[in-house]
Amino acid sequence: MRRRRLAPVAALAAAALTLAGCGLGSDGSGSSAATPTVDANAKVTGEVSFQTWALKPKFTSYVENLIKEFEAKYPGTHVTWLDQPGDGYDKKVLSQASAGQLPDVVNLPPDFALPLAKQQMLLDVGAADPKIKDEYVEGGVQAYQYQGLNGTFGYPWYLNTDIDYWNATKFAAAGLDVKNPPKTFDELLAAAKVMHDKTGGKEYLMSRLPGIGDFTNAGVKILSDDGKKFVFNTPEAAALLDKYRDAYKAGYLPRDILTQEYLGNSKLFTQGKVAWTTGGGNAIQDFVKDNPSLKGKVVPSPALDTPPLYVQGLSVSAKTKNQAAAIALARFVTNAENQAAFAKIVNIFPSTKASAQDPYFSKSDGTPESDAKVLAFESLAKAKVLTPPIISGATNDFIGQQISLAISGKISSQKALDAAVAKANELLTQ
Amino acid sequence: MRYNRWFTPWVLVIPALAWLMVFNLWPSINTVILSFTNARPIGGGTFVGLRNFERLLHDDQLRWALLNSVIYMVVCLPFLTILPLLLAVLVEKKLPGITFFRTAFYTPVVASAVVVALIWQWILDDRGLVNGLAEKLGVISGPLPFLSDQWLLLLSAISLTIWKGLGYYMIIYLAALGNVGRDLHEAAAVDGAGPCRRFVHITIPGVRGTMILISILISVSALRVFSELFILSGGKGGPGGRDNSVVMLIQQYSQGFEGNLGYASALSIVLFFVTVVPMLVLARLNRRGAEA
Numbered sequence: 001m002r003r004r005r006l007a008p009v010a011a012l013a014a015a016a017l018t019l020a021g022c023g024l025g026s027d028g029s030g031s032s033a034a035t036p037t038v039d040a041n042a043k044v045t046g047e048v049s050f051q052t053w054a055l056k057p058k059f060t061s062y063v064e065n066l067i068k069e070f071e072a073k074y075p076g077t078h079v080t081w082l083d084q085p086g087d088g089y090d091k092k093v094l095s096q097a098s099a100g101q102l103p104d105v106v107n108l109p110p111d112f113a114l115p116l117a118k119q120q121m122l123l124d125v126g127a128a129d130p131k132i133k134d135e136y137v138e139g140g141v142q143a144y145q146y147q148g149l150n151g152t153f154g155y156p157w158y159l160n161t162d163i164d165y166w167n168a169t170k171f172a173a174a175g176l177d178v179k180n181p182p183k184t185f186d187e188l189l190a191a192a193k194v195m196h197d198k199t200g201g202k203e204y205l206m207s208r209l210p211g212i213g214d215f216t217n218a219g220v221k222i223l224s225d226d227g228k229k230f231v232f233n234t235p236e237a238a239a240l241l242d243k244y245r246d247a248y249k250a251g252y253l254p255r256d257i258l259t260q261e262y263l264g265n266s267k268l269f270t271q272g273k274v275a276w277t278t279g280g281g282n283a284i285q286d287f288v289k290d291n292p293s294l295k296g297k298v299v300p301s302p303a304l305d306t307p308p309l310y311v312q313g314l315s316v317s318a319k320t321k322n323q324a325a326a327i328a329l330a331r332f333v334t335n336a337e338n339q340a341a342f343a344k345i346v347n348i349f350p351s352t353k354a355s356a357q358d359p360y361f362s363k364s365d366g367t368p369e370s371d372a373k374v375l376a377f378e379s380l381a382k383a384k385v386l387t388p389p390i391i392s393g394a395t396n397d398f399i400g401q402q403i404s405l406a407i408s409g410k411i412s413s414q415k416a417l418d419a420a421v422a423k424a425n426e427l428l429t430q
Numbered sequence: 431m432r433y434n435r436w437f438t439p440w441v442l443v444i445p446a447l448a449w450l451m452v453f454n455l456w457p458s459i460n461t462v463i464l465s466f467t468n469a470r471p472i473g474g475g476t477f478v479g480l481r482n483f484e485r486l487l488h489d490d491q492l493r494w495a496l497l498n499s500v501i502y503m504v505v506c507l508p509f510l511t512i513l514p515l516l517l518a519v520l521v522e523k524k525l526p527g528i529t530f531f532r533t534a535f536y537t538p539v540v541a542s543a544v545v546v547a548l549i550w551q552w553i554l555d556d557r558g559l560v561n562g563l564a565e566k567l568g569v570i571s572g573p574l575p576f577l578s579d580q581w582l583l584l585l586s587a588i589s590l591t592i593w594k595g596l597g598y599y600m601i602i603y604l605a606a607l608g609n610v611g612r613d614l615h616e617a618a619a620v621d622g623a624g625p626c627r628r629f630v631h632i633t634i635p636g637v638r639g640t641m642i643l644i645s646i647l648i649s650v651s652a653l654r655v656f657s658e659l660f661i662l663s664g665g666k667g668g669p670g671g672r673d674n675s676v677v678m679l680i681q682q683y684s685q686g687f688e689g690n691l692g693y694a695s696a697l698s699i700v701l702f703f704v705t706v707v708p709m710l711v712l713a714r715l716n717r718r719g720a721e722a
Contacts, residue, residue: 094687097472115687119473255556258578258669273557393686397666398491405670408578426485427690 042324045076051103054086102317104326110143111389117153123316124151140351143311147227154313155334156351161307161383162278170275174198192252207274208265213386217305230424233417241413258404281376282347300372309383465695482696495674503652514599536597547661587658610636642716649708676701
């Protein structure tokens, strides 16, 4: 009797365990190799899927025309376009990758592409297309080359960077000259003090916590040469945090920054609560759209120190059944002509070397909006990826938490950095 | 046609059983298995034995999260057990316009947790309503750091939970109060018992079972708090991540391409046991009380 009762329970447990075993997935990637196995000059024909990120409905006609032109250039091809919503794109790509259903050509920023490249889910497009280094800007290509991995795992599609924006009214109120804004971090701190003192602590210049990008800018090495260890707990990084902590303690930064999300800086600037923010080349339009009272009061200037480089790219799935068509499509979408056309309908910058001389990006019509665009375009020449793509998710959160502890004065900067590095290394190696 | 065959009960419970197995039993078993691995969202993982549980012992963040969860439960439990009962007693009376108050007290329950937390964030901000008013009235010279101080942030989140939960538990008490015999109150009143005495000696014993149920519900939800702390801390767990709850930690560790599903599963198991203990204690207390 007891046996009878136990039997179904045992069967149930066995079934559950078998099913649960599936949860682990395979240790490998399901992909045998990431190196292309077809000749890049093979005939381009057949079906290929193409996934973009939040381009519908604003850029539907641009993408549809692009696809039509590609299909006309390569008769016999058929492109299936998938556009995913802006929110939750990482989760969507993650679910596609775990199900082995990545589209043939997929828009992935470098930090999304890295974990997929590690699992050999992306094609080394550099091996398939040796010209990639000649045609695209160095920073764009480097963004898809990772320490510890051989290959280039995406075509850079478009670029952006940040420049500085200042509120002229607040500068005038504090007796500061907006035409001669701070150019270094130390000048920024000095201006923050003036603004605080002259307005009785009512106005703020800065409203941003430092991050990995600021450490890179201060000359701090983030990762070891082999990319296997974080090493940013240096005295230079601690000194930078000390400066922020002292500024916070003196009231030069709003206290809320310890709980604000990343875009707090830009939001507070738009609300007219702080006098400085960073933003892309088109940020003035957004500020004025959200707060029309800022019209004519926002002055752009180049970013402090090295500007950050933001890259978007197209990667090719290692599992694609039509490598020739997938590579051709990725190349076609990111070629100089198509990137330039895209950059003229949305404020991004092309990643192809051929676009560098295009006067559309390099000549201003004299308006602050146009000045900002040109400044951003010029900044791209020295812009760098300041935050290694390996820093994401829990690692990023933990580093941020330790930085806020140091800024709030609860622990010393060095102790916070040591804890951040120890935890980041633990998360990296587990 | 015969319906009383031996398999009839099984046929009736199969849909519910299948649901439970697919959405409860199987994920639970999978969580236990994952907790012994270093699984990632892509690429799977390997068996690592008790390494995740060893890490738990040295995890400062977990210590803070557990402390926060316990404080949350200890503060919320008395407030959310007693205050809704008092409110229910007040609005139970059939007075003109009482429906308005019932609705008003229930409104925060209907509002989405995220919307409510965002409104509270705006109220408690350094330049928000509370600090603005207090500064205008000269009560404080500088803003109180409701959202940037570890303990004030926790207190703000607890206040939000209590404010939001009042209406919900009030409705449960209202239903329970309907079962407390009116004749008992009348008899006690005739014997000279005042409202306070009647509340202590008739109302509370009358809703004792409901109080235990509510205590269990509050304990469980307080230990599993997420939305309030997440929104008020901007998703970052406050200064140094010291205002994280265990659920927030699980979310942080499991998110993204590099999420550590193994460690997040080990945290889930800890949360499960932490949640079950007060539930068992309260259930035991209830049984003892009923036997006495």
